[in-house]
Amino acid sequence: MSFLPKYSLACMALMAIVACHYAGGEVVPEDSPPAIWPDYKEVTVPVNIAPLNFTLEKTTLLSDEEPAFSRLEAWVEGADGSFIKGSGKRHVRFSMGGWARLLEKNAGDSLLVTLRGWDGKQWHSYRPFTIYVNARPIDHGMVFRYIAPGYEVYSKVDIYQRELSSFRTSAIYENTLIPQTCANCHSFKQGDPEYFSLHVRGEKGATVLQKEGTFRYLDSRTDSTSSAFSYPSWHPDGRYIAYSLNKTYQSFHVTAEDRVEVYDLVSDIVIYDTQENCILASDLLTTGAFETFPKFSADGHSLYFCLAREQDLPTEYRDLRYNLCRVDFDPLTGETGKEIHTVIDAVSIGKSISQPVPSPDGRHILFSLLDFGTFPVNHRASELALLDLEDNTWRLLDAWNSPDVESYHSWSSNSRWVVFSSRRQDGLLVLPYIGYIDEQGNTGKPFLLPQKDPEHFYGTLTRSFNCPELVTAAVKLERRKLERSANRMEREEVRFRRID
């Protein structure tokens, strides 16, 4: 007998044994839905999301009678009757192709997931749960910074991108490439990677500006500005970028609740004209008060930002509160208006607003609301809130908030999905959650970014997903040009002009 038939017979025999092993045994119905992790029960997902692989939470907390399972199986059935099966020893894995097809067929509808676990003698079958599939797709990917949740010292700091329809992750920039550098504030024009700004910090650092195929390495420090560029916001037309200029400091809490307090001793906002290579500074936005987190409106005619009056810091850190403000912007001249309008007076209600982000469709502004301060990721009390620009009302997004931090957020290009940062998992690591939001601002239950093996991935993670930004296509950084420019210290100086 040749080798191949022998091999095939052996395989079949093995499969038969495995099947028999699991085929027998009664099925014990459990009267509750399964305690899966990540919690994907009743979540709303985009049609093009990667498979929501999950595991069963360790159950010994609940009762000693709860068994541990040696195998998990899940059937996911669409409203159209099609289904796929996922299984695994520790976690349920779905095939990429099968999952994608199932979601496509059931876009706009829901999926019913039935999970069972094998305890060695019998199956335990749980009450099915639902996953809602929204027909509106999410963007191609998510760009984020991998950084340890440290204090004053950074080690490995990398900018990564993750394709959302798969588990493919790749490094855009790793700081091993140019030693003794850090990278931050990656930003894109409405998710378009053709318009990309990134700060590289350190002695060889500068601002990377990639726009429509060109690469520039900008030295944004001038004699007339207090610091280099910080928080960016691209104008929808792609010509201007609003940057804040921040002198940021940290202090550290002594009790267990919070760890770090970040504040600016100086912060201003300027407009950078990419065409003229010139910083445009207005007296209105470069005062002794704290102006920060600029964001252009969807139509480009307004600039939103956070504003706080000057405080004696760090002594008065608990009194530092920011309002949400707006100033007009003229895209033809690059000039801002002469009057600041307060959009939300958070100070009057004893709150502070941070990181406002208008939706691309111009309907909403998503922002972080905290009790005080400016850096929401360090405040457990930080929550997400939504301003409806149609009627100027705002509310907390209870479905997205948790007892721990919710902060940095990014809209998808179709304004239906938001990725936001949360520390709800363990209070330390910042993880990305994705939530659905409709035209009226109604939200679906958010879900943790899916991973191939979520328990292992998140269980061994030592760095946070910092500043997640949704992008419409893969990001290509001109790494060789960056390396050359940095190592040769070839930085393009920017000009400065007052516009008042």
Next chain:
Amino acid sequence: MRKVCSLVFGLGVFLFFWLVLPYHLRFHEQFQFFRFGMDYFMDSVLHPEGFSFYLGGFFTQFFRYPWAGALIIALLLMLMQRLVAAIAYRAQGIASGRWESGSISGSNTGNAPGRVPGNPLWYPLTYLPSAFVWLLLCNENYLISAVVALLLALWAVNLYQRAGDGKSRIAVFYVLQLVLFFLAGGTVLIFTACFLYLEAFCTGEAVPGRTGRMETACRGTGRWKTYALQVLPAVALVFLYPMAARIFWQYPYEKLLGGLHFYRYYYFSYPLQYVAWALAAAVPLLCRLIPAPKSCSMKRRIPAACPDSVKQQIAAPKPGRGSRIISAVLCVLITAGTVFGLFRFAGLDKERLFEYDILVYEEQWDQVLQRAQKDTPGSSIEMVAVNLALWHTGRLETELFHYPQQGPEGLMLPFRRDFVTPLMMSQVYLHLGMVNSAQRNAYDAMEAIPDFQKSARSYKLLAQTNIINGHYRVARGYLEQLSKTLFYRKWAQEAMQYLGNEEHFGNEERLGNEEHLGNEDRLGDEERIAAHPVYGRIRRIRYRDEMLFSPQGLNAMLDILYRNNRENKMAYAYMLAYTLLAKDLERFADYITLEYPSGSDKTLPVPYQEALALYWVQNNSSLEGIPWNISGDVRKRLDDFTAMYQQFAGGRPERELKKDFGKTYWYYVFFTKI
């Protein structure tokens, strides 16, 4: 004889690292975090040089016990020497076997006709690379993975030499070159250099092989055209591999070739290590080039079992007197050079610093003080260790000035962005009950490790601080990683018991309406933690009121810490010590009343009496009316000090007063610059 030499060399290495630099080895161990398991393995090896890094980490974990670390280093360096010798032997054209007093034993006999056999003259040179690496290892930042990579390169050369003839040997080289680059990085340069000259020297004549059959050692490569076509491309490839690697990994070109994990400071180069590479490549070449002495002759005995065709009695040089003298001189020179280098580079100052650090970590307080008495502490960080030991031995209040204090920095060092100082300070903060500061320093010390590695010691401290703070999920993460180590596993598994039952991963439905941060408290074993001698005590004495850490107001922070919990006597003692060291007598007099109110009969430690007496006489003409209980002895000594100071004021009072008053607070105030 040669084996004995190797053993003696190895013994020297072992004793040196075990007895002279044991804390250098401990230093290595605590700034790496080798873990068993597929994750760490895959994370490590799926990078250029990853295998060297992995193996280096594997060895380094044993440095927790200096004798084991010393033994490992000795074995590695001995292996290096033996490999270099083996390569040199083969480069001579001798297939294998020992060279014993003019005869070759074993099955390999004789050389091809006309070949110049080897000579023992060069044997001491084979110690050069190992000896140099021994010197390099005196630098605590030169990593074991560099030694592993060097060994892999030498081993590759040896394998290549055994690869048979002509094209198969060339093919083996090119395969090994690619593999070696991935496993060991830039040490592939050594391999390539050896390849270039070994192929150049290869003659193509038949020589007896291991079995006695005639083999063609180097067929076809004697011709330069073949050499150019088959050998020279290796040079181009060795520079192309890093370029190809950069497509997949983001490292600078020069780091891929020069070493990613060989020196702890990733962003600095360490050029001295390339001397070791050059030696490893050059020694076999030197041995090949050094001619045998002409006056020598040697008879070779050929075993009877060998075929007639190889039974050729060649007039081979015997190690004559001249060779022996030169060989001996080489031995002495290399030994002397090594010893000189060890004296020069041993870094005993750093060894002392590392010793303090480890003794503090292991809470061996008496030994800290013994060390301080043996050699005067030279730096603030050493004084931090001494003062911490003084507290733990109950002598801080009485013997603070028996040691050369240098100001408040010797008590509590300001934050420095390095990976040593914050680690020491994290211990101080933890003992004080400043849990968040302990955690911050431990974390930042780890982040400051310049080759991006993690630290098992930091992980342990982070687990402890998170348990104390009730952040059990975070603590569990650290403990799970520590469970994958050999030497921290047991501790981690014991510590996990304090975490209580398994927890939910933030499943709010399960937790019902308890959407407050107290959820985590339900998940720890609170009773056990409260009863723990360290966790429970620190929980009781830590800060209760929220505020921000103030590096400029450390004594105020200690004051608040103490007032938050009067059980925290260490905070009180440190607060007083801080003001004394800062020469802030006003504040000292204010704080002292918290435990020693005016009019109290409680006996003040002598340094406190000295300080209060000095404080009083600065504002009063005498000690009359001083509200604290100052002993007669202190009063008299103050008078004596004053008198002597005035006597020698025009000259060098510091010197005159040191003998009788060098351990008083007064001496510190007047003569210590801070």
